[in-house]
Amino acid sequence: MNGPAGRWERASQVLADNWVGSYTVPSRSLYPHQWSWDSAFVAIGLAHLDPARAHRELTTLFEAQWADGRVPHIVFNPRVPPGQYFPGPEVWTSGEIPGTPPVQTTGLVQPPVHGYAALRVYRCTGDRDFLVALYPKLVAYHRYLAEHRDVGGGGLAAIVHPWESGLDNSPAWDQALAAVAADPLVMSRYQRRDLQHAPAEERPTDGEYARYLTLVESYRAMGYADRALGLDHPFVVECPLFNAVFAASELALAEIALVVGARPDPHRQRAAALTEALLARLYDPAAGMFTALDVRAGTRGGARTVAGLTPLLLPGLPARVGETLLASLASARFGLPATSYDRAAPGFDRRRYWRGPVWVNVNWLLWRALLDRGERRLADRVRTGLLSLVERAGYYEYFDPLTGSGHGSGDFSWSAALTLDLLAAGRDPD
Ligand code: 2M8
Numbered sequence: 001m002n003g004p005a006g007r008w009e010r011a012s013q014v015l016a017d018n019w020v021g022s023y024t025v026p027s028r029s030l031y032p033h034q035w036s037w038d039s040a041f042v043a044i045g046l047a048h049l050d051p052a053r054a055h056r057e058l059t060t061l062f063e064a065q066w067a068d069g070r071v072p073h074i075v076f077n078p079r080v081p082p083g084q085y086f087p088g089p090e091v092w093t094s095g096e097i098p099g100t101p102p103v104q105t106t107g108l109v110q111p112p113v114h115g116y117a118a119l120r121v122y123r124c125t126g127d128r129d130f131l132v133a134l135y136p137k138l139v140a141y142h143r144y145l146a147e148h149r150d151v152g153g154g155g156l157a158a159i160v161h162p163w164e165s166g167l168d169n170s171p172a173w174d175q176a177l178a179a180v181a182a183d184p185l186v187m188s189r190y191q192r193r194d195l196q197h198a199p200a201e202e203r204p205t206d207g208e209y210a211r212y213l214t215l216v217e218s219y220r221a222m223g224y225a226d227r228a229l230g231l232d233h234p235f236v237v238e239c240p241l242f243n244a245v246f247a248a249s250e251l252a253l254a255e256i257a258l259v260v261g262a263r264p265d266p267h268r269q270r271a272a273a274l275t276e277a278l279l280a281r282l283y284d285p286a287a288g289m290f291t292a293l294d295v296r297a298g299t300r301g302g303a304r305t306v307a308g309l310t311p312l313l314l315p316g317l318p319a320r321v322g323e324t325l326l327a328s329l330a331s332a333r334f335g336l337p338a339t340s341y342d343r344a345a346p347g348f349d350r351r352r353y354w355r356g357p358v359w360v361n362v363n364w365l366l367w368r369a370l371l372d373r374g375e376r377r378l379a380d381r382v383r384t385g386l387l388s389l390v391e392r393a394g395y396y397e398y399f400d401p402l403t404g405s406g407h408g409s410g411d412f413s414w415s416a417a418l419t420l421d422l423l424a425a426g427r428d429p430d
Helices: 003-018 038-046 051-063 114-125 128-148 171-178 206-221 242-258 265-282 306-313 319-330 362-371 376-393 413-427
Strands: none
Touching: 003 038, 003 376, 003 413, 038 051, 038 362, 038 413, 051 114, 051 128, 114 128, 114 206, 114 242, 128 242, 171 206, 242 265, 242 306, 265 306, 306 319, 306 362, 319 376, 362 376, 362 413
């Protein structure tokens, strides 16, 4: 079945197949638990199909919120057999930490796109009660990030593991990750499971996994407390995408506050402060975009990745910065839809995960940003490019920008969910 009707039905079917009763797994094979930012994107698609399921998706995630406000990056399904996903709950041992939910989780977070997603869900479903219940939890998550994660002291939230960025093996982290000791023995204690479902040449390397596990062990040894991050933890990085969606979600919280009867101004002020801090700390005019800051070293790696274009979401950028980002996005370095990494960079790899392929979720964010900026022509190129990729290849996790072939997991939830939103926009432009 080709054409919009076939795409809509197939996307709905992917989401139905990946629904496990109270949330949607990203993929039945590679990712059999609940992931934080995946659920935010999935809820946006579900809002077009079934408001109750969209609300439940986010509500279930926030039921696993820690007492300190953090929303864990994975909520483990106790019914999934041990060893189906690595690293599973036995590595994280969240149950030993006071203030954690009854369900097992990781101690990390993911980009705080949830406020932004909740507003889009509400605009589709019109259910005020959903927002009333979620608003204080979103506020608590943002408070956690502002109060516990400003390790660099400059007003941005730092990530303490590449998994927190969502762009796991992006070249944006190469420099900071190189400083993390990779004891070859680390991985002798563990067994990767991802390679049973995807080819090794499309996934992070064993060396990267060794460092990922070193970082998990470091943070776990601190009891996932953030006080000593600046002193003792070997990876502390400020990511442009993480902070851009943080600011965009603060702006969404201002809108939500108006609906639920709270004050919007503090949210607007925090969004403005985050925008200022992004400009002061991560804007790199020579690169023509924002780049990540290694807080420990005090240096920027300078890699041009798609994360550096996502501050386009922010209406408070100076005009010349917005124009520079648009020029970079439309240039041959990225193309439309954008690759995850600069096509001209020596390490560009069109099939390796976040080191080159096209991903639907970051392009969906860019599409929204372009629409909000009135860049209709560029927005349409992103939208039609994404729709043609999923139509030809299916709802894959990521796509080879040269051939359009799909890679990673098939029947991947956020690719299906955000396609529904792209298709709905074609029927009812906003
Ligand atoms: C990928 O990350 C997980 C770890 O969190 C993994 O590789 O096992 C990333 O693409 C991340 O952004 C995504 O949320 C997750 C589930 O789709 O998979």
